Amino acid sequence: MNNNKTDGGTDSGALLDVKDLRIEFPTRRGILTAIDGVSLRLNSGEILGVVGESGAGKSLTGTAITGLLERPGRIAGGEIHFNGQRIDNLPAEAMRKLRGKQIGSIFQDPLTSLNPLYSVGRQLIETIRTHTDLTPRQARARAIEMLTQVGIPAPEQRIDQYPHQFSGGMRQRVVIALALCVNPKLVIADEPTTALDVSVQAQIIELLKQLCREHGSAVMLVTHDMGVIAETCDRVAVMYAGRLVEVGPVQEVVKQARHPYTRGLMGSIPKLGDEVEHLVQIDGAMPRLSHIPKGCAFNPRCPYATARCREEKPEFAQAGQGEVACWLWDGVNPATDPDTLFAEVSQAQRAKKQMNAVRPAPKTSVQNCGQEV
Amino acid sequence: MMNAIVAQDSMVAGAEETAAPILRVRGLKRHFDVSPPWLNRVLERRPRQFLRAVDGIDFEIRKGETFGLVGESGCGKSTAARLAVGLYAPSSGSIEFEGVDIGPLSRKQMAPLRSRMQMIFQDPYASFNPRWRVSKIIAEPIRVFGLLKTAAEVDARVAELLTQVGLMPADGDKYPHEFSGGQRQRISIARALASNPDFIVCDEPTSALDVSVQAQILNLMRDLQRQYRLTFLFISHDLAVVFHISDRVGVMYLGAMVEQAPAAELLRNPRHPYTRMLLDAIPDLDMSGRARTPVSGEVPSPISPPSGCTFHPRCPHANARCSVQRPATIVTDGGGQVACHAVEEGRI
Numbered sequence A: 001m002n003n004n005k006t007d008g009g010t011d012s013g014a015l016l017d018v019k020d021l022r023i024e025f026p027t028r029r030g031i032l033t034a035i036d037g038v039s040l041r042l043n044s045g046e047i048l049g050v051v052g053e054s055g056a057g058k059s060l061t062g063t064a065i066t067g068l069l070e071r072p073g074r075i076a077g078g079e080i081h082f083n084g085q086r087i088d089n090l091p092a093e094a095m096r097k098l099r100g101k102q103i104g105s106i107f108q109d110p111l112t113s114l115n116p117l118y119s120v121g122r123q124l125i126e127t128i129r130t131h132t133d134l135t136p137r138q139a140r141a142r143a144i145e146m147l148t149q150v151g152i153p154a155p156e157q158r159i160d161q162y163p164h165q166f167s168g169g170m171r172q173r174v175v176i177a178l179a180l181c182v183n184p185k186l187v188i189a190d191e192p193t194t195a196l197d198v199s200v201q202a203q204i205i206e207l208l209k210q211l212c213r214e215h216g217s218a219v220m221l222v223t224h225d226m227g228v229i230a231e232t233c234d235r236v237a238v239m240y241a242g243r244l245v246e247v248g249p250v251q252e253v254v255k256q257a258r259h260p261y262t263r264g265l266m267g268s269i270p271k272l273g274d275e276v277e278h279l280v281q282i283d284g285a286m287p288r289l290s291h292i293p294k295g296c297a298f299n300p301r302c303p304y305a306t307a308r309c310r311e312e313k314p315e316f317a318q319a320g321q322g323e324v325a326c327w328l329w330d331g332v333n334p335a336t337d338p339d340t341l342f343a344e345v346s347q348a349q350r351a352k353k354q355m356n357a358v359r360p361a362p363k364t365s366v367q368n369c370g371q372e373v
Numbered sequence B: 001m002m003n004a005i006v007a008q009d010s011m012v013a014g015a016e017e018t019a020a021p022i023l024r025v026r027g028l029k030r031h032f033d034v035s036p037p038w039l040n041r042v043l044e045r046r047p048r049q050f051l052r053a054v055d056g057i058d059f060e061i062r063k064g065e066t067f068g069l070v071g072e073s074g075c076g077k078s079t080a081a082r083l084a085v086g087l088y089a090p091s092s093g094s095i096e097f098e099g100v101d102i103g104p105l106s107r108k109q110m111a112p113l114r115s116r117m118q119m120i121f122q123d124p125y126a127s128f129n130p131r132w133r134v135s136k137i138i139a140e141p142i143r144v145f146g147l148l149k150t151a152a153e154v155d156a157r158v159a160e161l162l163t164q165v166g167l168m169p170a171d172g173d174k175y176p177h178e179f180s181g182g183q184r185q186r187i188s189i190a191r192a193l194a195s196n197p198d199f200i201v202c203d204e205p206t207s208a209l210d211v212s213v214q215a216q217i218l219n220l221m222r223d224l225q226r227q228y229r230l231t232f233l234f235i236s237h238d239l240a241v242v243f244h245i246s247d248r249v250g251v252m253y254l255g256a257m258v259e260q261a262p263a264a265e266l267l268r269n270p271r272h273p274y275t276r277m278l279l280d281a282i283p284d285l286d287m288s289g290r291a292r293t294p295v296s297g298e299v300p301s302p303i304s305p306p307s308g309c310t311f312h313p314r315c316p317h318a319n320a321r322c323s324v325q326r327p328a329t330i331v332t333d334g335g336g337q338v339a340c341h342a343v344e345e346g347r348i
């Protein structure tokens, strides 16, 4: 079970160390495992991107780290260490303190993080004053500065307005200001820019980068936007059906993905200036939690699946400078170029198919990514 | 049962290159009255206020092509789209569908055209009746426009439509909540196709979907377009998606079309400072480490837009003329159109 990990060592001073995390939801029809043995490490000043289709478990991983997992969900296994301290079993009050000052979070839905009854300024100033010893006047100045940084125009006037007087995009920026105003050591940002225009998105991303640069903060950035990942992150973790399938430096994961799912995902993203008739298509859909296939969870959609994939869950193994959980890489030299490997596997498959002369492959599925991406 | 379209197709096929535009929009405006209530206007001496959601745009779409609209939130894309299919009445300007100005048409005169224009939205669920089975949802346009006579014909057509969008005929017996987001979007595409439309407005059709599902839907839309020579007006805030699917792209800012050109040309050679700013803001997958020009400022309120060129407060090339005179639209060599003094003066 202890097979999903992103780094070999133990307690080697990582700011955040999630070990073999497992989250379950008990239901009438049995226990659903939403997160199944996820391990992640995050160093100070580092930005880790987390990608995967909706329902893959990205948000749940984030909520577990911030201690906000709601009943009936429960951490059923594993540990979370922050700054050398185990935090997954901290009492609620201690966790709340940690959350305000050291761990900031930006959630997918901005409305849930803002109190509609208080002005935006009051919420910011209270947060700042709880966690610093700034005077009210200084705190207000800091609040205005934060609003400016997240691109709210005329912040001196806007600060005394209420959340409902802001547009959706502006509210999201207020939430970001709220999460960042005390310079937390760790920021969990769950799709902070998904609903925003590219123009605003660029400002927010720059702000996150600046926080890492100037305060050595670490950011776990959940997003669907590969462009954002490519421009922002140091490393990327790819999730599928509650499991981690690949982790590695951003260049490797984006350009030379080693997991068939990652390759499909990358190919399915339209790229500016690429004139293709069809995008790479991963047929089918992610399984429901109640029907996660045996073995590799991706096997029903994977063009490379073998009998072993349908039986055994793949171990995490070194590949390039990252790690991948896929049987294709079992026993393969980790330095192998993925394009070469996939070309070879496809060729072997074609040869086998010709021998067996069975049904033809669908026209645009992940098969094609051996040559593309 | 798609033969209605097929027949039409073979008639116009061949004339492809020289085809007149299926949609031609001229000087189109839509202003919303957002005045305070009468009493407040009188007591507080507040004037009437109009929001210029769409403020004089021109564009054409040729049959079988996709015209993409981009621009920041609130710039008027959805309003323009709704105007194009007659869901809003224009405040002024004209919309010609196959050469017929639809503005002055009565409801009754409009009816036959209605069946040939459809719309696909971001959140299909919101536009479905949750208590209707999928087959009934898809058959709705057929019934409304009285396209088929017998129940058996309708059933056969619904089964055919479900198959065309990659679902199974048996899915017609289910309810919308039993489907995933991507499948629901397939259902809404099937419903849009039910009346054999020629022109479909797609307003953020993939924005609520995962990238992998988005790829499935975009591939499907492209296949259907090729098969039935559909014409699309396509809106998305994801520029990469718009450029992937579109033949021609228009850039809107505060209700105006500031630039339009063939997609590849616009990408290669953006002329308007706003287009450049938008394209510059897109994070790229190449990790070239290219320094991005930070986008400055916000979209001003469309209720009291800036004078002259409405982009002048954010424009790095603005001069005195820009703040007083609205730039005229000029034709560029790449087959595009742009409205900017600096381009016209050859400054950029």
Ligand SMILES: Nc1ncnc2c1ncn2[C@@H]1O[C@H](COP(=O)(O)OP(=O)(O)OP(=O)(O)O)[C@@H](O)[C@H]1O
Binding pocket: B032, B033, B034, B051, B052, B053, B071, B072, B073, B074, B075, B076, B077, B078, B079, B080, B237, B302
């Ligand atoms: N019925 C209406 N009454 C008043 N104002 C409206 C109405 N519909 C739209 N508007 C305003 O018109 C402007 C353009 O709106 P529109 O919905 O066309 O924007 P959009 O470009 O589609 O934006 P988004 O990308 O956020 O969907 C906005 O300022 C909006 O608030």
Ligand SMILES: Nc1ncnc2c1ncn2[C@@H]1O[C@H](COP(=O)(O)OP(=O)(O)O)[C@@H](O)[C@H]1O
Binding pocket: A025, A034, A052, A053, A054, A055, A056, A057, A058, A059, A060, A061, A071, A072, A073, A289
């Ligand atoms: N309260 C809950 N009860 C049951 N299942 C849940 C609950 N919250 C999340 N899940 C399930 O856990 C999985 C992961 O969810 P989530 O972390 O929100 O995914 P992501 O953020 O990657 O889209 C999904 O299958 C989701 O349906």
Ligand code: SF4
Binding pocket: A259, A260, A261, A296, A297, A298, A299, A300, A302, A303, A304, A305, A306, A309, A314, A325, A326, A327, A328
């Ligand atoms: S383990 Fe097998 S099924 Fe899973 S991704 Fe690798 S090849 Fe495909």
Ligand code: SF4
Binding pocket: B272, B273, B274, B309, B310, B311, B312, B313, B315, B316, B317, B318, B319, B322, B327, B339, B340, B341, B342, B343
């Ligand atoms: S007209 Fe002037 S302000 Fe407007 S885009 Fe051109 S240079 Fe900028």
Ligand SMILES: [Mg+2]
Binding pocket: A055, A058, A059, A060, A108, A190
């Ligand atoms: Mg989520």
Ligand SMILES: [Mg+2]
Binding pocket: B077, B078, B079, B203
């Ligand atoms: Mg819109």
